[in-house]
């Protein structure tokens with residue numbers, strides 16, 4: 451299945467930095483239980499390796515960036531579907547809860 455993102459139409463450009471090299475596809479709501487849903491609903495973003503997992507600035511080690519992407523993705527999802535649908539699929543409201551990231 452061709453990957454798409456609710457946040458960008460350009461899967462070859464880093465969503466955060468705008469660079470076009472070393473692009474990884476990051477599942478914004480990562481974790482085994484969410485991976486299939488993430489693929490189905492387009493809850494991924496292209497990130498350059500440095501901002502993905504190849505440095506401590508990367509989203510997998512950088513809580514601030516992680517929460518920023520989760521919030522932006524939840525907003526985009528809710529604009530396309532609804533808040534109820536988001537809660538039904540992902541079971542967590544990132545727009546209100548900024549402490550417990552699971």
Ligand SMILES: [Zn+2]
Pocket residue numbers: 475476477480502510
């Ligand atoms: Zn990732």
